[in-house]
Amino acid sequence: xxxxxxxxxxxxxxxxxxxxxxxxxxxxxxxxxxxxxxxxxxxxxxxxxxxxxxxxxxxxxxxxxxxxxxxxxxxxxxxxxxxxxxxxxxxxxxxxxxxxxxxxxxxxxxxxxxxxxxxxxxxxxxxxxxxxxxxxxxxxxxxxxxxxxxxxxxxxxxxxxxxxxxxxxxxxxxxxxxxxxxxxxxxxxxxxxxxxxxxxxxxxxxxxxxxxxxxxxxxxxxxxxxxxxxxxxxxxxxxxxxxxxxxxxxxxxxxxxxxxxxxxxxxxxxxxxxxxxxxxxxxxxxxxxxxxxxxxxxxxxxxxxxxxxxxxxxxxxxxxxxxxxxxxxxxxxxxxxxxxxxxxxxxxxxxxxxxxxxxxxxxxxxxxxxxxxxxxxxxxxxxxxxxxxxxxxxxxxxxxxxxxxxxxxxxxxxxxxxxxxxxxxxxxxxxxxxxxxxxxxxxxxxxxxxxxxxxxxxxxxxxxxxxxxxxxxxxxxxxxxxxxxxxxxxxxxxxxxxxxxxxxxxxxxx
Numbered sequence: 001x002x003x004x005x006x007x008x009x010x011x012x013x014x015x016x017x018x019x020x021x022x023x024x025x026x027x028x029x030x031x032x033x034x035x036x037x038x039x040x041x042x043x044x045x046x047x048x049x050x051x052x053x054x055x056x057x058x059x060x061x062x063x064x065x066x067x068x069x070x071x072x073x074x075x076x077x078x079x080x081x082x083x084x085x086x087x088x089x090x091x092x093x094x095x096x097x098x099x100x101x102x103x104x105x106x107x108x109x110x111x112x113x114x115x116x117x118x119x120x121x122x123x124x125x126x127x128x129x130x131x132x133x134x135x136x137x138x139x140x141x142x143x144x145x146x147x148x149x150x151x152x153x154x155x156x157x158x159x160x161x162x163x164x165x166x167x168x169x170x171x172x173x174x175x176x177x178x179x180x181x182x183x184x185x186x187x188x189x190x191x192x193x194x195x196x197x198x199x200x201x202x203x204x205x206x207x208x209x210x211x212x213x214x215x216x217x218x219x220x221x222x223x224x225x226x227x228x229x230x231x232x233x234x235x236x237x238x239x240x241x242x243x244x245x246x247x248x249x250x251x252x253x254x255x256x257x258x259x260x261x262x263x264x265x266x267x268x269x270x271x272x273x274x275x276x277x278x279x280x281x282x283x284x285x286x287x288x289x290x291x292x293x294x295x296x297x298x299x300x301x302x303x304x305x306x307x308x309x310x311x312x313x314x315x316x317x318x319x320x321x322x323x324x325x326x327x328x329x330x331x332x333x334x335x336x337x338x339x340x341x342x343x344x345x346x347x348x349x350x351x352x353x354x355x356x357x358x359x360x361x362x363x364x365x366x367x368x369x370x371x372x373x374x375x376x377x378x379x380x381x382x383x384x385x386x387x388x389x390x391x392x393x394x395x396x397x398x399x400x401x402x403x404x405x406x407x408x409x410x411x412x413x414x415x416x417x418x419x420x421x422x423x424x425x426x427x428x429x430x431x432x433x434x435x436x437x438x439x440x441x442x443x444x445x446x447x448x449x450x451x452x453x454x455x456x457x458x459x460x461x462x463x464x465x466x467x468x469x470x471x472x473x474x475x476x477x478x479x480x481x482x483x484x485x486x487x488x489x490x491x492x493x494x495x496x497x498x499x500x501x502x503x504x505x506x507x508x509x510x
Contacts, residue, residue, distance in 0.1 A: 028052050032102045035402055039104060042399050045092035047099070053241055054099025059084040060239055067499075073337050073488050076426060078416055081384055081492055085410055098408075101241035105387070105406040106399075109414050111444035113397050117388055117407060118445060118453035124388040127406055131247045132237040132254065135261040136230045136494070139315030140458070152458070154300055155312065158292035159458045164465060165360055166287040170210035171469045172357060178203040179473050186478070186508050193483050195501040197329050200470075204325040207466055212316045213271050214288040220317070223267050227318050230260045231494045268310045289316055322495040323382045323450075324463045328470055329502050330380040331373060334428050336482040336504060341430060344368050346475040346509065358472045366468060371430040373467055374437065377449035378421075379428060382495045384412040386451070411448060420446040480504045 032049045039046070047055060062083035071080060078086045085107065088096050097106045108114060117124045125144045134142060140151050157163065178199055185192040209220035233253055247254060275290055284291075290313065297303040304312070335342040348368045349358075386409040394401045401407070418425045420441075421432070433440045441447045450457035457463075474480075482504055489499035 028102050031404065032099070032104065035104050035404060038400075038402050039097055039106065039405070044095050044097050044106060044399070046088065046097035046104070049099055049102070049104075052102060054101050054103070055084060056099070056101060056239065056241060059098075062087070067489070067491070071488050073333065073482075075488075076416075077379070077490060078413060081490060081496070082410060082412055085385075085408075085413060089413065100406065103404070103406055105408045106401065107408050107410060108396075109410070109417065110397065111420070111446050114409060114414070114445040114448075114452070116396060117409065118448070118451070118455070121454050123394055124390060124407065127387050127389040130237050130242045132257055133234045135257050136227065136234045137311060137314040137318050139312040141315065141319070141455075148455075150300070150302065151304065151308070151312070154296045154304060155293060155458060157296050158289050159462060161461065163287070163292060164461060167211045167462075168360055168465075168469070170288075171207055171466050172473075174203050174206040174210060175470045175473045177206065178470075179477055182506055183477060183508075186506055191505050191507045193485070193503055193505055196332050196480075196504050197325075197498050197501040200328045200332075201321070201325045203470065204321045204328070204466070207324070208317060208320045210288070211462075212289040212313070212320065213275075214291070215271065219271075223264055223317055224321065226260045226264050227314070230257060230264075231318070233257050233260075235493055264314060265310055268313045269306070272306065272309055272313070318494075319457075320459055320462065323457075323459065324466050324470075326380070326382050326495050326497055327373065327376060327463065327467050329498060330496075331376045331467070331471060332474075332480060332504060333482065333488075333498070333502055334376055334379070335372070336480055338428055339481070341368075341372060341428075342475075342479065345372055345471070346479075349472045349475045353472060353476065355476060358469050360465070363465060363468045363472070366472070367434075368430070369468055369471060370464075371433040373464065373471070374433040374440075374447075375428060375430040378415045378447060380490065380496055381411045381415055381449045383449075384492050384496055385410045386448075414446055415449075417446070420444065475509070477509055479507045479509050 028051065032054075036046075036049050050057075066080045066083045069080075084098060088098055089107070094107065094109050097104045099105070108117065122145070126142065129138075129142055140148065140155060143151055182192075182194065182199075185194065205220060205224045209215050213220065233256065236253065237257075272290065272294075275294060279291075279294065293309065293312065297309065335345065345368050348366060352362045352365055388407045388409070390401045390403055390405060390407070392403055396407075414420065416425050437447055445452055448456075450460040450463075482502075486503045487500045491497055491499040
């Protein structure tokens with residue numbers, strides 16, 4: 001009997017080990033090779049699958065090599081930021097794929113296919129995030145299906161235009177502090193050098209602290225510092241093969257990411273608890289995003305949990321600040337190089353506002369400034385690549401996409417595509433947006449700095465109004481040009497950032 005029980009136990013262990021071994025072999029070899037065969041049958045090209053790492057090692061080496069080379073504002077940005085995709089496009093054409101570890105990623109650049117992917121959100125969900133990367137923010141952008149719809153419904157009212165109008169004083173106050181400090185620097189000498197990247201980051205962080213939580217920058221400062229470090233660690237995680245369960249291994253990076261998350265959660269929980277207590281005590285909800293979010297959440301039968309609210313706040317903090325700061329800093333870079341457009345934008349701002357405080361009506365009448373901002377978003381999109389996946393066999397155009405295949409929508413490559421934008425696609429030409437986005441894109445899905453379709457970024461209007469306000473106030477007071485110390489080094493850290501800052505020479509506008 002005892003021997004029999006031992007035999008059963010041994011057989012069970014062997015069965016478990018065999019099953020586990022089969023799953024591992026299937027994951028790292030059999031499934032990738034089967035998907036590769038199916039992709040090649042579809043007429044798609046790419047490098048043969050390499051065990052476990054796929055193209056990640058070569059991609060990392062090419063990125064390091066690209067970053068080590070001298071780079072100027074006039075150079076083609078694509079080989080620096082997406083070197084593997086750029087080389088692959090040249091070698092295999094647009095209909096090609098690469099390997100993100102054992103997962104194939106098919107490049108999609110056709111506007112009709114892009115439209116279908118962005119429109120059919122249930123057929124093309126976002127890939128499951130690396131659990132370590134989700135520590136940065138696990139809010140609306142990561143949700144799918146019913147949870148996404150419920151959160152979107154709760155959050156949406158906070159971004160209606162009538163609510164954004166109420167936030168204008170916070171936009172103005174934060175911008176006024178920054179330009180006021182610059183004016184003091186310029187008044188001492190006729191010109192001064194600043195790092196616009198640092199100052200614009202601080203300004204947009206102040207805006208988020210005020211508009212999201214009604215608090216000032218000092219209260220939010222620690223959260224921003226932590227989120228910035230978390231973003232750097234998330235990039236490292238994204239560039240590595242994700243091994244299921246790896247997040248539980250107590251590596252130095254894993255421990256740090258979890259500690260950052262705990263501290264950010266605690267800081268945000270204090271802010272939320274204070275607000276909830278004030279609301280229960282009968283105080284006004286407030287016109288900031290948190291107040292509007294809590295108010296909207298209270299109206300729902302099935303609202304968001306405290307954890308959900310914290311994750312949405314983390315997303316407000318990170319995405320709300322990052323998007324606007326990178327848009328503004330690349331705008332200052334390009335207007336420094338293209339002084340004629342800087343002069344035209346300043347003339348328009350002075351014609352509409354003079355020295356007055358910019359208001360919503362005046363901002364809505366700007367024509368040249370939005371053209372410039374759209375062209376900056378085209379050339380330097382905040383996020384350079386979007387990913388989607390399929391969970392069942394799906395027909396996309398002439399291609400049949402198998403479950404387990406990722407779809408890559410390289411925003412940067414599409415925004416710079418000469419077939420879509422003309423031979424001058426690499427050039428800074430805001431006039432292409434003179435008659436709006438639809439005319440510039442010929443009604444094609446070829447411009448999506450904030451995404452497209454039902455999942456388009458809720459904060460788009462927030463970011464654009466803030467950018468118009470800040471740029472108008474800068475142009476009212478200053479002319480600017482790049483300092484000789486400026487090193488052009490765009491780098492993707494979740495968003496597209498200047499690696500060495502942006503040193504500009506400010507002068508008081510006449």
